[in-house]
Amino acid sequence: MGILKQSDFADVQRVGIPRALLYHRYGTLWETFFRELGREVVLSRETDRALVVDGETLSVDECCLASKVYLGHAASLLGACDALFVPSIENLGHRKGFCTKFQALPDLVENALHDRPLRVISCLVDEAHEHMPMKEAFVAMAGRFGTGTREAKRAWRTASHAQERSDRAAAGAQERLLTSLETVHGGERPLAILLAAHPYLAHDAYLGGSIADPLRRLGAAVVYADQVDRERTLKASFEFSETLPWMVNRELIGAIMLLHERIDGIVLVSAFPCGPDSMTDDAILRCIQGKPILNLTIDAQSGTAGLETRMESFTDILRYQKKGGYVHA
Ligand code: SF4
Structure with missing residues (x-):
């Protein structure tokens, strides 16, 4: 050689x-x-x-x-x-x-x-x-x-x-979006839905667009779990688990914890078959209480029709929940 x-x-x-x-x-x-x-x-x-x-x-x-x-x-x-x-x-x-x-x-x-x-x-x-x-x-x-x-x-x-400037700008824009939603009162406020997914799913227009676009068409504001200050999300994740080995999954969990009170629901998206997500999605579904969670898995064959129907039902549930529905913290 x-x-x-x-x-x-x-x-x-x-x-x-x-x-x-x-x-x-x-x-x-x-x-x-x-x-x-x-x-x-x-x-x-x-x-x-x-x-x-x-x-x-x-x-x-x-x-x-x-x-x-x-x-x-x-x-x-x-x-x-x-x-x-x-x-x-x-x-x-x-x-x-x-x-x-x-x-x-x-x-x-x-x-x-x-x-x-x-x-x-x-x-x-x-x-x-x-x-x-x-x-x-x-x-x-x-x-x-x-x-x-x-x-x-x-x-x-x-x-x-x-890269730091770009990350700060994305986190800042999202923070302003959340703040603007919080200043709208009553029934006029759009649903704030947290899209919790690896960035290559959430920000790929073909893969993640099939989730975010229908949610926006349904009148929701989409908030990205990976556009929150990463140091803070990583730190918060240790309250959820001391031993979880994967950094990106930690940040997604930390974002769910930090934004929990500012969102109406969570769409948790994974690629099929994802090893880390199979473990952390299960933990999130069991341990994160008080917010409805829609868990979606996308694969190469997924059409968007089935997903759109599920998102329609989900936004209906969230609107019902906002009126005092049935999921309690
Ligand atoms: S297995 Fe999961 S975490 Fe790993 S690259 Fe695939 S989607 Fe990402």
Whole structure:
């Protein structure tokens, strides 16, 4: 086996980023970082039916819908970029783990696309075991593009600040929405429904749009569980469980706890078959009292018709509940 050259990505000019999975959490950071390194970023198109079908064809049946969709996005970029950025993100520290799919993603992509011309740029983020925080992983990766350490650290600062600004803006806009709803009194106030889902479901227009759009058409204001201050949601989640290993699930649970008194109901959405959610959804349904919860699972075959009927019934229940209905804290 040859020794890996220090600057083995120096010739990569166009970096392909699949618009799926953790792109919906770190997309601003990733795009800014590569642009700061002087690279062109090529994003895959928004999810559509064809990408879902391609991803399904490339996947084994056991994969969750979200990772199938990721493979569809990755395949769509082949030929449009010099290399794909596929990080392996294991954890950001103790009790801040990510689903095993994110750890295995580079292997998953290389196996699924083994018969096509593919080059993968990756880095390992594992603070708990390898003492490799995201910043250091990115600075080391920049070295493989031939960028010096000082320049790489500057690119990281610019990119991480851009991501923080974007997260703060989203959380601020949502807080203003909630506050504006609270100033409307009586029967005029629209229902406030918390959409509790991983960001790649909630903010993917094809996957999550099939949930949020009908709710809005039914007159509800949709509040996103992942657009609440993450430090606060993570902290709050420890009142729910000391041992839960997955950071994003923690944040979703923390958001439910923090917003509980400000919302009328919760739509809990998972991709089929999601390991972490199968455990946490069950815990949420058992332990979160006093608010109606609609639990939806979406898979590659789901049409929206069945979901729309369930959401119509759910909003009817919430309106009844607002008039003093039957779910009591
Ligand atoms: S958390 Fe669930 S939906 Fe997300 S990648 Fe893992 S198994 Fe798939």
